[in-house]
Amino acid sequence: MKQLISACLLVCANLAGAYASAQTLEATDAIARASIPGAPNSAAFMTLSNTSASDISLVSVKSDVAKRPELHGHINDNGVMRMRQRESIVIPAGGQVVLKPGGLHVMLLGLTDRLMPGGQVQLTLIDEAGQEYPVTAEVVDMRQHTGVSSKQGAMKGHNMKGHNH
Amino acid sequence: MKRALVWALSGLMAVALGFWGSQWLPSPHNQRQLVLTDMDGQVFDSLERLKGEPYVVTFGYTYCPDVCPTTLAYLAQVLDVYETQSGTKLEALFVSVDPERDTPDRLAQYVAYFDADMTALTGSAEQLKQAAQSFSVYFQKVDGTRGDDYLVDHSAGVLVLNGAHQLVGVIRDNAPLDDALAELAKASP
Numbered sequence: 001m002k003q004l005i006s007a008c009l010l011v012c013a014n015l016a017g018a019y020a021s022a023q024t025l026e027a028t029d030a031i032a033r034a035s036i037p038g039a040p041n042s043a044a045f046m047t048l049s050n051t052s053a054s055d056i057s058l059v060s061v062k063s064d065v066a067k068r069p070e071l072h073g074h075i076n077d078n079g080v081m082r083m084r085q086r087e088s089i090v091i092p093a094g095g096q097v098v099l100k101p102g103g104l105h106v107m108l109l110g111l112t113d114r115l116m117p118g119g120q121v122q123l124t125l126i127d128e129a130g131q132e133y134p135v136t137a138e139v140v141d142m143r144q145h146t147g148v149s150s151k152q153g154a155m156k157g158h159n160m161k162g163h164n165h
Numbered sequence: 166m167k168r169a170l171v172w173a174l175s176g177l178m179a180v181a182l183g184f185w186g187s188q189w190l191p192s193p194h195n196q197r198q199l200v201l202t203d204m205d206g207q208v209f210d211s212l213e214r215l216k217g218e219p220y221v222v223t224f225g226y227t228y229c230p231d232v233c234p235t236t237l238a239y240l241a242q243v244l245d246v247y248e249t250q251s252g253t254k255l256e257a258l259f260v261s262v263d264p265e266r267d268t269p270d271r272l273a274q275y276v277a278y279f280d281a282d283m284t285a286l287t288g289s290a291e292q293l294k295q296a297a298q299s300f301s302v303y304f305q306k307v308d309g310t311r312g313d314d315y316l317v318d319h320s321a322g323v324l325v326l327n328g329a330h331q332l333v334g335v336i337r338d339n340a341p342l343d344d345a346l347a348e349l350a351k352a353s354p
């Protein structure tokens with residue numbers, strides 16, 4: 001965990017004031033799993049904070065790094081993990097939703113290129129009104145993120161808010 | 166908790182069936198067996214290849230975008246800690262339930278990324294069915310409408326077997342390290 005490369009980003013919902021009720025979604029700790037040899041798919045994770053006064057319902061995601069980027073969740077059905085596309089992921093007004101391994105995630109099906117540690121992945125989250133929230137995720141070697149090693153070096157939080165994109 | 170219960174129940178059922186079957190079969194009723202193909206394309210019969218040895222096994226597939234990599238990365242580290250603490254190195258098997266896409270080559274690359282000593286196996290649909298039955302695990306292809314782009318639902322977690330190849334423990338996903346080590350310790354009492 002020592003080298004948790006934290007991705008920080010602020011999503012600018014306020015794109016040129018195009019929307020009357022601009023909503024603000026902030027993504028922190030955005031990471032994408034580095035490609036595993038032999039595996040054509042990957043996933044991205046992040047914490048989404050809705051700093052606005054209304055709920056934000058994400059309905060899709062765009063990215064050039066995968067043929068099929070999708071919003072996904074897992075259903076743990078008596079020990080069987082059933083991964084399914086989600087119709088929406090709602091971040092309540094003033095609330096947070098965590099996308100993490102084994103839970104909600106941005107699925108990257110059919111990577112167009114290998115994701116190398118240290119690189120970046122551009123994602124665009126889209127809400128039901130069609131508003132777009134760009135997110136930059138750092139590509140990390142998830143072998144460092146198993147939680148086992150975190151005993152030695154706990155996952156460090158970081159506060160680098162304020163990066164504007 | 167629910168999941169642990171299901172594992173326990175399916176274990177009980179297997180034991181019950183085993184008792185029933187043991188009237189005809191000379192082998193221990195709840196001995197688990199895998200007869201599959203290894204990364205060199207050779208037949209892998211767990212009762213022969215791992216005779217008398219405890220081991221751990223998990224089921225999955227390389228196209229698995231989240232659960233399998235998470236489990237394997239976690240397992241590799243847990244096995245490492247266990248080896249350091251106990252001096253015992255446990256054999257680890259990864260069984261692909263997706264033989265259509267998981268070639269021996271792909272599997273070899275995949276598991277080596279997590280653990281150089283891990284063995285990857287797969288087999289025919291019938292062999293995998295047998296293996297799943299023997300270990301009371303479930304798998305089912307889903308989303309097959311997009312041709313090659315399907316996903317596979319499967320039992321998560323890691324199964325722990327002792328030297329007699331009886332199922333003695335289960336490591337749930339994201340179990341705390343101490344719980345995982347306690348499960349592994351059951352393999353070599």
Ligand SMILES: [Cu+2]
Nearest residue numbers: 072083107230
């Ligand atoms: Cu997914």
